[in-house]
Amino acid sequence: MRSDDTKRALIVVRTYPVPVPLGIESSCTAAITESGDWLRLFPVPWRLLPSDQRFRKYQHVELRIRKAADDARHESYNLSSDDAIRVLSEPLTSWREKKHYVMPLLSPSLCELARTRDAQQYPTLGVFKPASINRLRIAPLPPNWSDGELGMLRQSHLFVESPKQELEKIPFRFFYEFSCNDTACKGHNLMCTDWEMSESYRDWRIKYGEGGWEEKFRQRYEIEMVQKYDTHFFVGTVAAHPNRWIIIGLFYPPPDLQAGLF
Numbered sequence: 001m002r003s004d005d006t007k008r009a010l011i012v013v014r015t016y017p018v019p020v021p022l023g024i025e026s027s028c029t030a031a032i033t034e035s036g037d038w039l040r041l042f043p044v045p046w047r048l049l050p051s052d053q054r055f056r057k058y059q060h061v062e063l064r065i066r067k068a069a070d071d072a073r074h075e076s077y078n079l080s081s082d083d084a085i086r087v088l089s090e091p092l093t094s095w096r097e098k099k100h101y102v103m104p105l106l107s108p109s110l111c112e113l114a115r116t117r118d119a120q121q122y123p124t125l126g127v128f129k130p131a132s133i134n135r136l137r138i139a140p141l142p143p144n145w146s147d148g149e150l151g152m153l154r155q156s157h158l159f160v161e162s163p164k165q166e167l168e169k170i171p172f173r174f175f176y177e178f179s180c181n182d183t184a185c186k187g188h189n190l191m192c193t194d195w196e197m198s199e200s201y202r203d204w205r206i207k208y209g210e211g212g213w214e215e216k217f218r219q220r221y222e223i224e225m226v227q228k229y230d231t232h233f234f235v236g237t238v239a240a241h242p243n244r245w246i247i248i249g250l251f252y253p254p255p256d257l258q259a260g261l262f
Contacts, residue, residue: 004066004080008088009033010101011055013234013249016198017047017167019145019152024048025167027195030125030234030248031061032101038075038125040236041065047163053085058092061085071239074122095253102127102232102251109180110188110235110245117237124237127251130178133231136222137175137189138214145169170198174221176233176247190235192247197221221250230255 013030020026026043033039041063046054055061064084065077079085092098105127107113113126145153153167174192179185200220204213225231234249 004064006062006064007033007039008060008062009039010092011057011059011061012102012251014044014046014057014195015193015248016170016195017045019149019167021152024153024155024162028193028236028248030236031063032105036104038105038123039063039065039077040073040075040125041077041079042068042071042239044079047167049085050083052087053083055085055087056091058098059087060089061087072121073124073237073239073242075125076239098251099253106232109182109185110190110233111180111182111185113235114243114245118243124242125235127232127234129181129230129232130176131181131185132179133222133226134177134179134187136218136225137177138217139173139175141169141171141173143169143171168202170201172201178233190233190245190247192233192250194247194249196250225250225252229253 009031011029011031015028017025017027020043023043023045025045025047027046029041029044031039064080066080068076068078107126107128109128113123113128117124174197175189176192177187177189179187200217201213204216208216229252232251233247234251235245236248238244238246
């Protein structure tokens with residue numbers, strides 16, 4: 001029997017939800033524990049949580065968790081009950097404070113992360129700064145959920161109330177093409193599932209229209225991520241494809257914080 005554990009952690013990543021067979025929809029969440037270790041939570045039905053459990057990025061939380069039975073990745077845990085989340089603080093607003101938690105886990109490159117994972121099966125989460133971001137690629141998807149996905153989203157649950165608004169499908173996938181600071185690097189093309197990017201698309205499509213959202217989106221997530229911010233990528237492996245990495249979040253402090261932090 002898996003034993004429950006209680007951990008305190010800082011939430012650093014939340015991905016855009018996807019339909020799931022059990023639970024309507026779910027997000028992948030990554031956090032850093034108070035002992036400085038990575039923690040992955042999945043599934044997390046964020047929009048179905050009570051309002052007092054709906055954590056935000058860079059909030060400290062207390063979690064009752066147990067090791068995931070169907071996910072062999074070292075950092076993967078499940079919430080152990082319906083009231084397993086206790087929010088402890090307001091979100092951190094200072095980039096200096098955020099870097100205090102994130103930078104001790106910094107890896108030299110995705111290439112180095114992948115080599116380490118291949119050798120010892122973990123880490124399957126990480127953060128690094130790319131040597132160069134070459135471009136943001138936007139790939140179209142079918143605009144509507146499939147019948148199977150709609151079936152998941154419209155499930156009835158005895159003890160869980162479905163969200164008032166059905167999950168909107170993002171009809172695009174977003175990819176970053178970049179190179180690592182590694183002599184063996186041949187370049188990477190990774191999908192990015194960051195919640196913030198998907199929410200930006202939803203907001204800006206309404207504000208700027210179908211013909212105008214992409215210019216604003218690229219200004220933010222392509223031009224500014226290269227020219228304005230000290231951009232890092234939070235990354236993780238995919239459970240069904242252990243050798244495949246995706247970008248699960250962006251970490252983009254201003255560049256003037258690079259020096260003198262410690």
